[in-house]
Amino acid sequence: MRLTLPMLMAGLALAASAAAQGADQRIALREMTHGVGPVVPNAAAAPEWTRAYQGRDRGPEQTERFSRKVKIGRDGRVSIANISGDIVVTSGAGDEVSIEAVKRTRGSQSELASVHIDVDERQGRVDVQTTHTARNDHVSVDYTVTVPSSASLDLHSISGAVKVTGVRGPVRAETVSGNVTTTDTPKLESAKSVSGNVSLTGAAADGDLSAGTVSGNLTAKGMKAHGLDLGSVSGDISLSDVMCDRLGIKSVSGSIEYGGSIAKSGRYDINTHSGTVRLVLANPSGFELNANSFSGSIRSDLPLTIGGDSARRDRDRRRRDTGFNNHSMRATFGDGSATLIIRTFSGDIIIAKR
Amino acid sequence: MHPNETAINAYVEESLDPVERREVEQHLASCASCRQLADDLREVLRAATTLGLREPPVRAWSRLERAIKLEREHAAPQDAPGAPHAAWTGRVRWAPWLAAAAALALATAIGLRFMPTTGPDPAASNQPGAGATIAAGEAAQSVETELRQAEAHYEKAIKGLEQIASSEQNALDPATAATLQKNLAVIDQAISESRAAVRSQPTSDPAQQSLIENFKMKMGLLQDTVALINEMRKGNEAGAARIASGLKQKGD
Numbered sequence: 283m284r285l286t287l288p289m290l291m292a293g294l295a296l297a298a299s300a301a302a303q304g305a306d307q308r309i310a311l312r313e314m315t316h317g318v319g320p321v322v323p324n325a326a327a328a329p330e331w332t333r334a335y336q337g338r339d340r341g342p343e344q345t346e347r348f349s350r351k352v353k354i355g356r357d358g359r360v361s362i363a364n365i366s367g368d369i370v371v372t373s374g375a376g377d378e379v380s381i382e383a384v385k386r387t388r389g390s391q392s393e394l395a396s397v398h399i400d401v402d403e404r405q406g407r408v409d410v411q412t413t414h415t416a417r418n419d420h421v422s423v424d425y426t427v428t429v430p431s432s433a434s435l436d437l438h439s440i441s442g443a444v445k446v447t448g449v450r451g452p453v454r455a456e457t458v459s460g461n462v463t464t465t466d467t468p469k470l471e472s473a474k475s476v477s478g479n480v481s482l483t484g485a486a487a488d489g490d491l492s493a494g495t496v497s498g499n500l501t502a503k504g505m506k507a508h509g510l511d512l513g514s515v516s517g518d519i520s521l522s523d524v525m526c527d528r529l530g531i532k533s534v535s536g537s538i539e540y541g542g543s544i545a546k547s548g549r550y551d552i553n554t555h556s557g558t559v560r561l562v563l564a565n566p567s568g569f570e571l572n573a574n575s576f577s578g579s580i581r582s583d584l585p586l587t588i589g590g591d592s593a594r595r596d597r598d599r600r601r602r603d604t605g606f607n608n609h610s611m612r613a614t615f616g617d618g619s620a621t622l623i624i625r626t627f628s629g630d631i632i633i634a635k636r
Numbered sequence: 637m638h639p640n641e642t643a644i645n646a647y648v649e650e651s652l653d654p655v656e657r658r659e660v661e662q663h664l665a666s667c668a669s670c671r672q673l674a675d676d677l678r679e680v681l682r683a684a685t686t687l688g689l690r691e692p693p694v695r696a697w698s699r700l701e702r703a704i705k706l707e708r709e710h711a712a713p714q715d716a717p718g719a720p721h722a723a724w725t726g727r728v729r730w731a732p733w734l735a736a737a738a739a740l741a742l743a744t745a746i747g748l749r750f751m752p753t754t755g756p757d758p759a760a761s762n763q764p765g766a767g768a769t770i771a772a773g774e775a776a777q778s779v780e781t782e783l784r785q786a787e788a789h790y791e792k793a794i795k796g797l798e799q800i801a802s803s804e805q806n807a808l809d810p811a812t813a814a815t816l817q818k819n820l821a822v823i824d825q826a827i828s829e830s831r832a833a834v835r836s837q838p839t840s841d842p843a844q845q846s847l848i849e850n851f852k853m854k855m856g857l858l859q860d861t862v863a864l865i866n867e868m869r870k871g872n873e874a875g876a877a878r879i880a881s882g883l884k885q886k887g888d
Binding site: 440441458459476477496497515516532534535553555556574575576609610625626627628 | 809811812815816818819822823826829830833840841842843845846849850853857860864868
């Protein structure tokens with residue numbers, strides 16, 4: 283059977299369609315308040331991302347508050363799609379989702395009414411979406427949401443920060459312009475930004491975890507997953523206290539630091555063009571190293587058994603012939619059970635022991 | 637009227653009936669953009685049939701799923717009763733999602749075809765016989781030829797995506813567009829450095845690998861850019877306008 287693009291898409295579409303079918307029974311909700319009134323800004327106490335909105339227009343800030351509670355069950359699903367404004371989610375007890383939102387503008391008060399917060403409730407899930415019905419309004423919406431601790435989260439923002447704390451269900455958090463911050467999320471699936479930083483603390487995943495940013499930095503501490511797929515273009519990637527079986531990191535100009543363990547039979551593939559790669563390994567039982575760099579250097583603090591004689595000779599010959607300084611190393615440490623593949627073009631490669 | 641992508645794909649697969657086939661052929665004779673699409677799909681098909689089954693990376697599945705979701709959203713209104721035949725729906729909807737998916741498939745196929753040599757270089761072998769030297773020279777030439785072909789394919793796919801991103805760039809706010817442009821420039825610089833290294837040392841594994849990786853990186857960022865444009869576009873008109881203006885303000 284030939285493989286064609288439509289066939290591939292049709293197969294995936296069927297799978298997606300099957301997954302999308304489910305109960306659609308609406309359940310009762312309890313709307314708490316829906317007030318309109320001024321909010322006194324506290325610039326000193328406000329986090330950096332909320333201060334971004336303050337003072338961007340000339341007039342006094344107008345606000346409108348929105349509040350709603352929805353029962354979804356302890357492991358229900360919550361999705362929030364916002365356009366401009368922050369999303370802050372924390373976990374709470376019980377089986378309810380508490381949605382607190384503040385619409386803000388420094389334009390006219392009437393603009394607030396043109397922005398709707400749509401809450402779509404279905405059995406076991408709630409989908410929240412900000413809808414702007416007027417052109418060129420100046421309204422942002424900041425969400426503060428509490429969800430059951432085992433709920434699953436799907437968060438998307440265009441312009442605004444996304445912050446998740448203590449949610450133990452599956453979490454996906456993405457924004458275009460803004461930072462993504464997660465803390466204590468044992469089932470994090472993805473965390474991505476285009477122009478913001480991504481900071482992960484205590485993140486884990488049963489399967490694969492994907493995180494990346496284009497121009498921001500990616501930092502993670504205490505991360506545990508079967509597979510990690512991480513990337514940046516120009517930002518640095520810094521990982522500490524990491525445990526994983528499979529690691530894939532790619533960057534172009536960013537530096538990469540991996541601090542953590544190396545699993546037996548694990549595979550670790552790191553690639554950057556001009557950044558430095560630094561591995562700080564905690565008592566590895568062993569690995570086979572395949573490292574190469576076109577013009578960067580390779581250094582290891584661990585005692586390696588060097589292989590790849592022909593590669594070294596070739597390197598020396600090229601260095602004589604062209605003046606270029608190629609570096610390639612095949613080596614083994616300990617039992618050689620894991621595989622480390624590290625490639626750079628001009629960045630240095632450093633392997634250190636913690 | 638242009639045939640849609642499905643019709644062109646069916647044409648490339650030779651699964652159209654004779655009448656439909658003739659209609660598409662007549663159109664292709666006078667339409668460069670559809671001809672280009674047919675050529676690209678042929679290349680995807682050709683490359684795919686030369687490959688064994690491989691598991692795409694997680695990232696690729698995500699992109700394809702996203703493309704399918706967008707396809708279904710875009711396709712729904714056209715499938716309504718009374719809508720024109722699906723194969724001929726007015727001006728070709730050379731939709732970014734399809735371009736992204738096609739380019740991804742193309743680039744994946746190319747990437748799988750071209751695998752830089754990772755073993756010891758035959759040129760440095762300790763068997764300096766004449767036969768070995770000739771074989772090594774031929775192998776190096778073959779690798780160089782394949783690399784140049786891969787380069788050409790990547791450049792073609794990248795050019796297509798760049799055209800889409802450029803023509804649809806108004807969907808992005810200036811700050812995000814600037815971030816993406818800046819990072820594309822970073823990748824271009826990396827490609828330039830890698831290419832210079834490959835030209836000076838055609839058999840260098842690090843140089844070859846770096847060049848291919850940078851091409852893949854650029855493909856990935858362009859695909860993400862096109863996907864982002866689609867996300868911006870799929871909301872209502874007021875919402876899309878709000879995205880652009882809101883981001884601009886926040887980026888100031």
